[in-house]
Each structure stands twice: as structure tokens, then as C-alpha cells.
Amino acid sequence: MAADPSSTSPSVPAADGADYADTASAAYRAALQVIESVEPRVAAATRKELADQRDSLKLIASENYASPAVLLTMGTWLSDKYAEGTIGHRFYAGCQNVDTVESVAAEHARELFGAPYAYVQPHSGIDANLVAFWAILATRVEAPELANLGAKHVNDLSEADWETLRNKLGNQRLLGMSLDAGGHLTHGFRPNISGKMFHQRSYGTNPETGFLDYDAVAAAAREFKPLVLVAGYSAYPRRVNFAKMREIADEVGATLMVDMAHFAGLVAGKVFTGDEDPVPHAHVTTTTTHKSLRGPRGGMVLATEEYAPAVDKGCPMVLGGPLSHVMAAKAVALAEARQPAFGKYAQQVADNAQALADGFIKRDAGLVTGGTDNHIVLLDVTSFGLTGRQAESALLDAGIVTNRNSIPADPNGAWYTSGIRLGTPALTSRGFGADEFDRVAELIVEVLSNTQPEGSAGSVSKAKYKLTDGTADRVHAAASELLSANPLYPGLTL
Ligand SMILES: *Cc1c(COP(=O)(O)O)cnc(C)c1O
Numbered sequence: 338m339a340a341d342p343s344s345t346s347p348s349v350p351a352a353d354g355a356d357y358a359d360t361a362s363a364a365y366r367a368a369l370q371v372i373e374s375v376e377p378r379v380a381a382a383t384r385k386e387l388a389d390q391r392d393s394l395k396l397i398a399s400e401n402y403a404s405p406a407v408l409l410t411m412g413t414w415l416s417d418k419y420a421e422g423t424i425g426h427r428f429y430a431g432c433q434n435v436d437t438v439e440s441v442a443a444e445h446a447r448e449l450f451g452a453p454y455a456y457v458q459p460h461s462g463i464d465a466n467l468v469a470f471w472a473i474l475a476t477r478v479e480a481p482e483l484a485n486l487g488a489k490h491v492n493d494l495s496e497a498d499w500e501t502l503r504n505k506l507g508n509q510r511l512l513g514m515s516l517d518a519g520g521h522l523t524h525g526f527r528p529n530i531s532g533k534m535f536h537q538r539s540y541g542t543n544p545e546t547g548f549l550d551y552d553a554v555a556a557a558a559r560e561f562k563p564l565v566l567v568a569g570y571s572a573y574p575r576r577v578n579f580a581k582m583r584e585i586a587d588e589v590g591a592t593l594m595v596d597m598a599h600f601a602g603l604v605a606g607k608v609f610t611g612d613e614d615p616v617p618h619a620h621v622t623t624t625t626t627h628k629s630l631r632g633p634r635g636g637m638v639l640a641t642e643e644y645a646p647a648v649d650k651g652c653p654m655v656l657g658g659p660l661s662h663v664m665a666a667k668a669v670a671l672a673e674a675r676q677p678a679f680g681k682y683a684q685q686v687a688d689n690a691q692a693l694a695d696g697f698i699k700r701d702a703g704l705v706t707g708g709t710d711n712h713i714v715l716l717d718v719t720s721f722g723l724t725g726r727q728a729e730s731a732l733l734d735a736g737i738v739t740n741r742n743s744i745p746a747d748p749n750g751a752w753y754t755s756g757i758r759l760g761t762p763a764l765t766s767r768g769f770g771a772d773e774f775d776r777v778a779e780l781i782v783e784v785l786s787n788t789q790p791e792g793s794a795g796s797v798s799k800a801k802y803k804l805t806d807g808t809a810d811r812v813h814a815a816a817s818e819l820l821s822a823n824p825l826y827p828g829l830t831l
Pocket residue numbers: 399460461462463464521523569570571596597598599625635636
């Protein structure tokens with residue numbers, strides 16, 4: 338985004354760093370020189386990564402570009418400190434500066450999201466979910482058969498109690514969104530511990546409309562009676578009514594956990610308000626900090642007073658020592674997200690997704706749910722006679738970075754898939770607007786309509802494909818033009 342001096346306080350620079358680019362350039366030049374003197378290959382790869390990022394049309398919905406201020410904050414000696422425990426109660430001496438950093442980050446998070454409590458230690462989104470699951474168990478699971486051992490909650494158990502508890506935990510239930518409807522692995526699926534420690538069932542979307550079907554969620558909840566109802570997604574192109582999800586949770590006595598990893602930036606920027614803001618409705622809200630929120634790679638948990646004491650035990654319950662340098666960067670990113678400029682950014686992310694969807698619709702490409710009202714567009718590439726795998730590879734040949742994704746009732750299965758997931762947060766950070774996103778839709782359609790699956794009738798490949806000669810180069814050149822008109826980290830020179 339272009340710097341907007343009227344909305345940027347002197348203490349919090351604009352997120353693209355344009356107003357302090359000279360200072361940041363000097364810092365990076367010095368840092369790379371130091372790195373080079375020890376391991377030149379790492380310095381070279383770091384330089385090359387900037388060049389690659391600058392020259393790729395990044396539509397990966399979970400990625401973004403953090404500001405130079407956020408990035409620079411991670412490269413300090415705060416990394417050297419061990420600080421297991423919580424603010425003011427550490428297992429190590431000398432943590433007063435880490436206490437300051439963690440307090441500032443938590444204060445910004447509470448105020449930005451209007452949450453009674455914020456825990457900024459989780460190292461990633463998955464870790465934040467693990468903290469939340471254990472906090473819900475610790476708060477909710479009474480162990481009456483263990484009462485004679487003097488333990489009331491899971492946090493109070495002895496080693497022998499744990500043995501009994503492992504069986505006990507196996508009987509807890511979790512209801513989350515199915516993977517093919519856009520849910521996340523940590524919402525109760527087998528490759529993740531959430532699918533092993535809970536009995537899991539999932540809710541999907543309406544097969545005709547592709548929209549979340551609240552009546553079906555309610556019916557599943559009444560029948561299954563979960564301890565935890567998880568809302569949130571990684572690949573669903575629509576808003577969710579969290580007030581309705583809370584009603585469903587309350588009716589069956591479930592804890593509502595919302596994983597806003599993908600759309601936290603739209604919540605922070607007040608694009609999602611009222612029933613669409615998860616924080617006032619959920620008992621526990623988890624998130625990443627590096628997706629639409631545009632912070633450092635990491636996670637965070639917001640909670641009500643009821644769940645706060647158990648969330649606060651995340652480290653050492655399930656987390657290793659906090660990454661103090663990353664908590665510092667979270668504080669800086671959250672300070673940026675509290676600026677009016679971030680609200681404009683978030684609105685532009687949503688407007689751009691709309692423009693991208695409209696660009697596909699007017700060119701007759703199929704979209705799951707027929708459009709979007711968040712930051713995600715899910716393109717159904719069966720409308721081009723391709724699998725997701727073929728479309729993803731052909732687009733990459735033309736310099737367009739996306740990822741393949743299942744669509745509901747996917748005819749090509751979870752590996753080859755039939756969808757391409759596109760997100761607007763990253764390119765919006767570079768300054769792309771609606772016109773640029775219409776052009777992006779045009780370029781994607783140009784690639785996909787010039788791509789054919791290899792093979793002949795009866796044995797068509799799901800992976801191999803052929804692009805019409807010249808398409809990749811032509812589209813790559815057009816994409817580069819868009820990118821150089823909207824430079825990444827303007828003014829930053831190595
Ligand atoms: C990305 C994502 C996560 C995982 O985040 P990591 O930081 O990669 O661990 C969890 N939940 C949802 C919904 C996500 O989209």
C-alpha cells in the first residue's frame with residue numbers, strides 16, 4: 338500500500354516501509370554482509386528470495402509480506418533469552434525485558450480484537466490450536482473417577498492419573514469443518530493430534546450452493562454432542578456467522594473455538610464485524626499472525642476470562658520456550674494493525690477478492706459458491722477440463738504462484754484435486770487494486786484456456802499437461818509488468 342501520511346503516526350511507520358526505506362536498506366545491506374562473512378550460501382539464498390518474491394505473482398491465500406519493521410524486529414538478541422512461563426512468572430531469571438515485550442504484544446492484541454485475554458507465545462497456528470485444545474480440556478473435563486486421587490482437572494493429574502486420562506480423553510468429541518469444505522487438518526483430522534485425542538465428526542457445506550449449512554451443523558451437533566465445536570477454515574470463500582455458531586454450541590453445551598488463522602486481518606481491519614467477528618462469540622479464538630494479519634510467522638490465542646488461566650499454561654504444557662524476538666515482532670505488527678491504514682488495507686483485500694471473482698465470472702470460469710465475500714476465491718478448474726495439479730503447474734510456468742485445493746465432493750480426490758485456491762492479501766500489500774486483480778483473472782484464464790491435459794481419450798493424465806507455445810512467456814511478461822508497477826518493499830535496495 339502507498340504510505341498515507343495522514344493516517345500514520347510517527348511511532349508506527351507505514352507497513353510497506355516506504356517512509357524509512359533508506360534506513361532499512363542500510364540495515365539489510367549490513368546484515369547480509371555479516372551473514373556473507375560466515376555462510377555465503379545463506380546470504381545468497383536470502384538475496385535471491387527477495388528477487389524471487391519481487392518477481393512472482395503471489396496468490397497463495399495464506400501468505401503475505403510483513404513490513405520491514407516487523408522483519409527487522411525479528412533479527413535481534415531477544416532471540417537469545419529463555420523465558421518459559423508467563424509474564425512475571427518465569428522459570429528463568431532476568432526476563433524483565435521479555436516481560437515488557439510480551440506484555441506490549443498482549444496489550445495490543447487485547448485492544449485490537451476486544452478480547453479479555455491474549456496469549457502471544459504460540460510459535461505457529463497449529464501450536465495455538467494445541468494450546469486451545471488443552472485449555473478446553475483443562476477447563477471442561479472433570480474426572481470424577483479420579484476424585485479419590487484428589488485431582489479435579491486434567492492439569493492436576495499425577496503420572497498414574499494420566500494413564501487413566503488417556504482413555505478418558507479418547508472419549509471427548511470434536512465437531513469441525515470437513516477438509517474438502519475448507520476446514521484445517523488441526524480441526525480433528527487424522528494426520529494431526531486433534532484427530533487422535535478427540536473423536537471427530539465434521540460438518541460440510543450445502544452440496545447445491547457450496548455455502549455453510551447452519552441447520553446441518555446444528556443437526557450434527559445435536560446428534561454428536563461435541564465438547565468442542567470448531568469454526569474457521571483455510572479454503573472457504575465466504576463469511577461465517579459466528580453468533581449462529583455460538584447458539585449451536587450453547588444448545589449442546591459445547592465450547593466454541595474459532596480458528597481465524599486465515600481471516601484475522603479482516604477481523605483486525607473491521608471488515609468482519611457484528612456476527613462475523615468471532616472474538617465476542619467464541620470462548621477461545623486462535624490465529625496465526627503471518628497470514629492476512631501481516632505479522633511475523635507465529636500464532637496467538639484469545640480467550641474469555643473463564644478459559645484464560647488454562648490458556649496461560651500453554652508453555653510449558655504444550656509449548657517450548659517463547660520466541661521472544663518473534664513476540665517483539667508480533668507487538669510491532671499488532672501496533673501497525675491498529676493504525677487506520679490497516680483498516681483500509683483489509684477493506685482493499687476484500688474488495689480485491691470481489692474484483693478477482695468478478696473477473697472470473699465475466700470470463701465464464703467456474704467458482705465454488707459462485708463468488709466470494711472474504712479474501713479467498715476458489716476456482717473450479719474442471720470448467721477448463723483440468724485437474725488442480727495441472728492448473729497449478731501451468732500457472733507456475735507463467736510465473737503465477739497458487740496452490741491446488743480440493744473442492745466439495747472433488748471428482749479428482751485430495752491429491753490431484755479440482756480447485757485452485759487464490760487469495761488477495763499478499764498482492765494487496767504490494768498496492769494492487771481492483772483493476773490489477775481483474776487483469777490477474779484475465780491472465781489466469783489465458784493460461785488455463787491454453788492448457789490441455791496430456792493423453793488420449795480413455796487415458797487422460799491427471800498430472801501431465803501441455804501449454805500452447807508462447808503462452809507461458811507472454812503471460813509471465815504481462816505479470817512482470819503488473820509487478821514492477823507495484824513494487825514489493827519500494828525503496829529497499831540491497
Ligand atoms: C494456516 C492455518 C493453521 C496453521 O498455521 P501454522 O502457522 O502453519 O501452524 C491453522 N489453522 C488454520 C485454519 C490455518 O489456515
